[in-house]
Amino acid sequence: MIDKLHKRYLMIRILVLTLLLAPPMQSLAHETEDHYDRVHLSASAQAQVANDTxxxxxxxxxxxxxxxxxxxxxxxxxxxxxxxxxxxxxxxxxxxxxxxxxxxxxxxxxxxxxxxxxxxxxxxxxxxxxxxxxxxxxxxxxxxxxxVSPELKNSTDDQLIEQALQVFERRAQKVTQQLGRKNYKIVDIDISTAADHYPxxxxxxxxxxxxxxxxxxxxxxxxxxxxxxxxxxxx
Missing domain, CATH: 3.30.70 (Alpha-Beta Plaits)
Incomplete structure (x- = not known):
């Protein structure tokens, strides 16, 4: 009788631990939903700038x-x-x-x-x-x-960022319309700058x-x- 009670107690503990460690179904569904209908996009802008230094x-x-x-x-x-x-x-x-x-x-x-x-x-x-x-x-x-001096680079980068963001927005709208959707939201975005090596x-x-x-x-x-x-x- 004691052995049966002990085994039953162990089974209950295992079941409780399993339920505690298992991710909630709602969280799993939410995670799946977060990755639904997502599209990666990129856009760029560039300008020729005179080396002033x-x-x-x-x-x-x-x-x-x-x-x-x-x-x-x-x-x-x-x-x-x-x-x-x-x-x-x-x-x-x-x-x-x-x-x-x-x-x-x-x-x-x-x-x-x-x-x-x-x-x-x-x-x-x-x-x-x-x-x-x-x-x-x-x-x-x-x-x-x-x-290029830091002042000129910063001012040029600001202009290029604005241009690149406008292109990104147009592409996002275009993709959304072409796929028959009404709207979109930006999940994440990254902005990077680069320059050719100076002579x-x-x-x-x-x-x-x-x-x-x-x-x-x-x-x-x-x-x-x-x-x-x-x-x-x-x-």
Whole structure:
């Protein structure tokens, strides 16, 4: 008799646990309903934008046996360059790297190479061209690249987002009408922005004692894109 009661008690406990762990039928039905008549859509907009910012890298480099003397020469040339650039409010200047590396010959250190770089950034490309021509009397031009300023990118992205959302809305309405439905609602939506890589020019020019002709600067353009993707549910 006790064994029968014990078995019955165990069966009741198992049944209760099963009912507690099982998802409610209403929740299952609601979940199925949430995924009913949903359509994924995407839309995009893009624009060609002129690169309005130039970024240049220049460096001073010396090589020889006396590392202290070399460091003084490099530091002085960089300091003079920075002081010169600071005359122009339209150009941002900052140091960008300093390195001291040994020079080997027959697996022995025979000297040192010391190098320091500076970075210039400006939206006045004509001014940068003139300043580079002056700085290349003592520094070497390492690289130049172009990009869109944050202000221009943000304003362009805002316009493209509006355009892409309008296209998304038209497509959602079109799909809803074509499938014979009266209305739709947006279940989720994602907005992403992207841009082509800006053009880059690399140089390896030895520092010169005579005046160097100012380099030609043409920023070119890049494409900014906005993509809207999302899911609608038709009613």
């Amino acid at each position: 130039v970024i240049t890298m220049l460096y001073a480099q010396e090589e020889g046996r006396d590392s202290v003397q070399l460091a003084n020469l490099v530091n002085k040339r960089v300091e003079n360059a920075i002081e010169h650039v600071k005359q122009y409010d339209a150009i941002k200047v900052q140091t960008s790297g300093y390195s001291t590396t040994p020079v080997y010959h027959n697996n022995k250190i025979t000297g040192w190479r010391i190098r320091q770089s500076i970075r210039l950034e400006s939206q006045d490309m004509a001014l940068v061209s003139d300043v580079l021509g002056q700085l290349q009397q003592t520094l070497a031009l390492q690289g130049m690249n172009f990009t 880059r020019r690399n140089y390896d020019v030895a520092a010169m004692a005579t005046k160097v002709a100012a380099p030609a600067i043409e920023g070119g353009e890049q494409t900014l894109r906005v993509t809207v993707s999302g899911k609608i549910e038709m009613e």
